Amino acid sequence: MRVSEGQVTVTVPEQPDAGTGSEVFFNPVQELNRDLTVATLRAYRERTPRVESYLDATAASGIRGVRAAADGWETSLCDVDDEAVALCRSNLDDNDLDGTVHHENANVLMHSEAFDVVDLDPFGTPIPFADAAVQGTKHLLCVTATDTAPLCGAHFESGVRSYGAVPRNTEFHPEMGLRVLLSAMVRTAARYDIAARPVLSHATNHYVRTYLEFDHGAKVANDCIDDLGHIYYCQRCLWRESERGL
Numbered sequence: 001m002r003v004s005e006g007q008v009t010v011t012v013p014e015q016p017d018a019g020t021g022s023e024v025f026f027n028p029v030q031e032l033n034r035d036l037t038v039a040t041l042r043a044y045r046e047r048t049p050r051v052e053s054y055l056d057a058t059a060a061s062g063i064r065g066v067r068a069a070a071d072g073w074e075t076s077l078c079d080v081d082d083e084a085v086a087l088c089r090s091n092l093d094d095n096d097l098d099g100t101v102h103h104e105n106a107n108v109l110m111h112s113e114a115f116d117v118v119d120l121d122p123f124g125t126p127i128p129f130a131d132a133a134v135q136g137t138k139h140l141l142c143v144t145a146t147d148t149a150p151l152c153g154a155h156f157e158s159g160v161r162s163y164g165a166v167p168r169n170t171e172f173h174p175e176m177g178l179r180v181l182l183s184a185m186v187r188t189a190a191r192y193d194i195a196a197r198p199v200l201s202h203a204t205n206h207y208v209r210t211y212l213e214f215d216h217g218a219k220v221a222n223d224c225i226d227d228l229g230h231i232y233y234c235q236r237c238l239w240r241e242s243e244r245g246l
């Protein structure tokens with residue numbers, strides 16, 4: 001199946017359920033996510049002209065990385081899946097674009113090479129990639145999470161296990177999910193003396209997405225940790241109050 005998005009046309013596999021299930025290879029619903037990625041990368045490069053390299057760490061068809069390459073990024077695409085890697089290569093070629101395709105575990109790649117911008121868009125939770133992604137990112141880490149039930153507390157124990165937080169199931173669940181993801185990513189980066197500050201975040205459909213700008217140093221990482229906190233909330237009377245501190 002041929003799909004056009006932004007400046008590119010790529011081949012993606014035919015999929016059952018119109019590609020909208022939880023483990024799909026190409027998700028048409030995520031076009032907005034990819035549009036925002038291209039726009040955010042462009043704005044970030046205007047502000048930080050030294051950034052050049054971009055890794056699409058879990059590339060699938062490669063559509064996100066191919067769109068970044070069409071926008072002038074020195075692009076690398078990585079996937080463990082044979083079919084994905086073949087599609088990444090042919091989709092770059094079909095659009096007359098250069099790029100490096102890695103057929104390996106993204107955790108291995110991100111532990112061995114660093115990129116100005118790393119994009120994590122895996123199935124479900126990004127947490128199994130989080131430590132390696134922090135190591136493999138020089139400036140900007142883009143993260144999608146589609147496991148909204150654990151993130152927003154609907155699957156409480158799973159959320160506690162994955163994110164080391166206490167996600168409560170409230171009526172403001174998109175914001176709850178986003179903040180739980182942010183907290184986990186900030187704490188992961190702080191372990192390596194890195195401050196990870198969100199420059200753009202959104203909760204859209206059944207996923208949350210954040211763009212984290214990195215600043216290196218123990219002091220700035222401490223400052224980021226100091227910005228984390230809790231919310232106290234009464235679902236009966238809607239009273240709420242936030243408190244800083246882990």
Ligand SMILES: C[S@@+](CC[C@H](N)C(=O)[O-])C[C@H]1O[C@@H](n2cnc3c(N)ncnc32)[C@H](O)[C@@H]1O
Pocket residue numbers: 024025026027030034057058059060061062063064078079080081084104105106107121122123
């Ligand atoms: C949700 S899809 C990616 C969608 C894609 N970013 C897009 O915008 O269309 C997740 C991809 O991650 C790949 N993947 C899973 N585990 C991986 C790993 N350890 N290293 C690299 N890729 C992995 C899967 O093969 C799959 O192609």
